[in-house]
Amino acid sequence: MKQLSSLLLLLTMTLFSAHSFSADDIVDDYAYFAFEPDITTNYLTNGKDLGFIRLTMEVQVRNADDLAIVEHHAPLLRAAMVEILGEQPEERIKSMAGKMEIRDLCFEALNQLLKEETGKKLIVRLLFTKYLYQ
Numbered sequence: 001m002k003q004l005s006s007l008l009l010l011l012t013m014t015l016f017s018a019h020s021f022s023a024d025d026i027v028d029d030y031a032y033f034a035f036e037p038d039i040t041t042n043y044l045t046n047g048k049d050l051g052f053i054r055l056t057m058e059v060q061v062r063n064a065d066d067l068a069i070v071e072h073h074a075p076l077l078r079a080a081m082v083e084i085l086g087e088q089p090e091e092r093i094k095s096m097a098g099k100m101e102i103r104d105l106c107f108e109a110l111n112q113l114l115k116e117e118t119g120k121k122l123i124v125r126l127l128f129t130k131y132l133y134q
Contacts, residue, residue, distance in 0.1 A: 030124065031067040034058045035074065038130065041082045045090045053085055053093055056130035059110070059123045066122045073117055077110050084109060093133050103128055 035057045042050040061067050070077070084106055085093075092098030103126055111121040 028124075029063045031061050031064055032058050033061065033067055033070045033074070034129075035078055035081070039078060039081050039085070041085050043086060043088050043090065043093050043133070051090055051093060052134045054130070054132045055085075055128050057081065057106075058127045058129055060125040060127070061122050062124060069118055070114070070122055073114060076113060076117070080109055080113055081106055099128070099131060 038054050038056050040052070040054045043053050045051045059070060061070055085102070088098075088102055092101060107123060107126040110126065111123050114120070114122045
């Protein structure tokens with residue numbers, strides 16, 4: 001009985017996991033690019049002092065070809081990130097909603113730069129994996 005149950009389970013899994021791909025199917029083979037070292041810069045505070053922000057950022061792309069292109073343009077993308085972060089006010093840097101706004105702003109800006117350089121937007125998702133400020 002136990003063998004019959006195992007056989008039925010195996011057969012069911014085989015039937016439901018089988019999928020035939022046609023030429024119309026788009027299969028994404030996502031890859032990630034990590035900007036190293038961490039991105040570190042100053043930001044505007046309400047007083048005379050400058051604030052300090054350090055973050056680790058990764059971008060998700062659809063495939064290895066796009067990954068190579070992003071890696072090639074990494075210095076340009078990093079410079080844009082430093083510029084964007086340096087223009088942010090203290091309230092935006094320190095709030096959770098502001099962090100999400102900054103991430104979205106960076107996502108759009110980096111994709112726009114890539115579109116200008118390559119003719120297409122390559123970044124699917126932008127992730128802040130570390131976000132520290134002082």
